[in-house]
Amino acid sequence: MNKNYQNLVEKLEEISRLNGVLSTIAWDQEVMMPSGAAHARAKQIGVLSGVIHARMTDPFLGECLEQLQDQTEHFNAIEQCNIEEARRNYDLMTKIPRQLVQALAELGSHGHAVWVQARQENKFSDFAPVIKEFLKLKKEWAACAFPDMSAYDANIDLFERGTTTAEITVIFDQLKAALIPLIHRIEQHSYHPDTSFLQGHFPIERQAALARKISENIGFQFDKGRMDISVHPFCGGSHPTDVRITTRYNTHDFVESLYAIIHETGHALYEQGRMLEYSDLPVSESLTMGIHESQSLFWERMIAQSRVFCAHYFETICETFPSSLQRATVDTFYQAINACKPGFIRVEADELTYPLHIILRFEIEKGLFEGSIAVDDLPQVWNEKMATYLGIKPPTDTLGVLQDSHWSSGAFGYFPSYTLGAIYACQFFMTMQKALPDTDKNIEAGNFKPVKNWLNEKIHSQGRLYTPQELVLRVTGESLNPQHLINYLKTKYSALYKLDD
Amino acid sequence: MNKNYQNLVEKLEEISRLNGVLSTIAWDQEVMMPSGAAHARAKQIGVLSGVIHARMTDPFLGECLEQLQDQTEHFNAIEQCNIEEARRNYDLMTKIPRQLVQALAELGSHGHAVWVQARQENKFSDFAPVIKEFLKLKKEWAACAFPDMSAYDANIDLFERGTTTAEITVIFDQLKAALIPLIHRIEQHSYHPDTSFLQGHFPIERQAALARKISENIGFQFDKGRMDISVHPFCGGSHPTDVRITTRYNTHDFVESLYAIIHETGHALYEQGRMLEYSDLPVSESLTMGIHESQSLFWERMIAQSRVFCAHYFETICETFPSSLQRATVDTFYQAINACKPGFIRVEADELTYPLHIILRFEIEKGLFEGSIAVDDLPQVWNEKMATYLGIKPPTDTLGVLQDSHWSSGAFGYFPSYTLGAIYACQFFMTMQKALPDTDKNIEAGNFKPVKNWLNEKIHSQGRLYTPQELVLRVTGESLNPQHLINYLKTKYSALYKLDD
Known part of the structure; x- marks a missing residue:
């Protein structure tokens, strides 16, 4: 094997393993750590992050990459991918001046505290300076990281590489044109599904047992992962053999927690489905935030919000919560969990x-x-858009522009991934249904294996061998196309709300 | 502040924090990790251990120490301690040739696997070569680490610094002379306490709730620690604000698990009681294995195996397990949990x-x-000594010479710490009883604060400011003296077994 490539692999694996350690203690912090340990843990994470940063910017890594620069023809696709990904990461880490990295880190830490306070006190003006400073720094960052891109494109590229502001604008305009009138028709319509039976008392142990059962049925491997409780549901872990999902429980609402677990299971199946033979190398890593979100939404929405899924689990759910669901049927349950209602809060x-x-x-x-x-x-722009798009106006900024944490840590360009993920998910699902025509029948029978295997083969095991644009083309035969999601939503919600009756 | 000292402190704190991370993932491995992640975790621990080793042997650390060598008079006791401890650790880490370090690590990993197999198959001859090789390597190690000591002294010094083979021999001979006849008299005696009521069915949730309550009563701070389940009880964690104890539960035996938790709580109180202002520096660290064990045994034996402790908790225990303990009284309970019975297994x-x-x-x-x-x-030596000391002969080596894991990882010189700890514990306890004459009354009333505060002040907060020999002299006014333990055991067991009746 090429000596430089061998050195590169060794260094990359070490970095990946140290990142695995960091992930584990980050998970511990959210799920296990005693409250009094916060200060000590922050210091521990600080030192370990420093170690990882030093490894990622190690000049030796740069030298290996330099030597490998013009030799790509000697390597197979997997090796080429590792070299290219390493190059991209190394450039991203080393092109940014040290002071800018530090300024961003400090503003992220400070900004989060300011945001928490401002949201609590409904005082946007306290948070505005943080956003202004972040915009300034993020533009500087963009000029260093991707000098050929516009500043916002560069920020998007970090989460959804290869997708531009212009492309997203076209896609989102299509969505807007279709969804705003559809939501408006639903709002104006006289029919609204009964959701009252989803309220009640749902003991946490029963919710947890149900969530575990469904997660396992879908394909989560508990010998290579865990399920726990945290304030915000997330999927973490340190390796494809150590994937950890969390949820939170509300004794008055089992649907929220159950669908959170199904969502996180979707993320987890991506992680557990990665190529094991390259598990500490970039080629096996998940592709982008949008593709990751496509996997969680695939299971949460395409699968678990379908009537066939409801039909399969309705009896189990009724047995789990016998007193609450007496009045429900498969159909009313399906309608209730799909109820559409414009609200202030994204999540x-x-x-x-x-x-x-x-x-x-x-x-x-x-x-x-x-x-x-x-x-x-x-605040004004936010509220006007809310009125135009959803017909409602937040009474406070806490319920409006201050609701999300993303901007407080400088994560501009992240939000589009959520809806790009939904579009990917729907397009993948439509393709899968053609490839596996028995899908509905299988889901209704509780046989999720063909679905999981299809995703494993087509997406999870592909790692970073292709760009997202190439992947969607390879899997579905066409580029990202929001029309699939639009058609799906129109058909589903027209039927649910009897819009054509 | 002295620049070299400042640099030293910074490096030591970083090492301590990275060790905290390592501890957390080691805890996770025993308590939380999914089984399928073992291979990936081993790799992660390998890389992190390498990072820590590089930090501990960093020539820059050596230069700082060099510069500080002859300046100790400029520093206060705490600073001097940090410098001296850092010197000792640095020397220990850098004096051993790389090949020897590697050979020991490889033999430890290989040796453990061989031991597991040999114990399972009762084949000492398979394990013998591992012991032979370890003896060879450990002698080499001793010659590098402590060239002025005998090889066994050097190995003991690693766990119980400043205590020699010769000193331990004298102390252990005194114990032997007193305890062997005492045990023999008990064995020959007609009276044996009734322990039958300790058998029954004890639901795990009830055991866990009781263990948690008692641990908390004693002084364990759950905002700075956790209590979980693992195969072998241990006390781990990453910092005085993050101390994690574990136990295992057996539905047929609540005493074993409860006293394991009290034992681990004793270790945990030491860790939670360390000087917080120097929590990532050597001066605050626990002193030796023997002193650590003295703290666990202090609570497990001196406190929790006393009649006053039983008197305080008897009602709670009866309420927790109402069906089992109907026939018991405070006295029969106290007698039962202190029953003496020679057996094959140390633990x-x-x-x-x-x-x-x-x-x-x-x-x-x-x-x-x-x-x-x-x-x-x-095997022959082992079995002969068992017959001489305890009057029993192990029917297999699995129940004899193969029972402990220590030698399989090369931990020679560790065993004495257990009994040195018991002697320290008793000597500390006798001193405390004089200093706090209300101790019995307090314990019977469930007021453990004075005891905990006394240990915090006299031992936990002293860190490494004194050698174990200095500490025991400062706290008790005399050197380590096994006579206290002998007197305590003679008095307690003569009464328990009515030997003088």
């Missing part, structure tokens, strides 16, 4: 209104980076 | 026979290092 939004929450944020970020929106005007 | 031994298990191992290790015992004769 509580349903499948149909969710994209509008994202489009609003995307348009604001775009305007902020391009200079067409001023930070001080954000 | 199951009672307070009175335990020292003989240790003395046997100490004498064997000493003989192995001095050359007076041959490895191949170990």
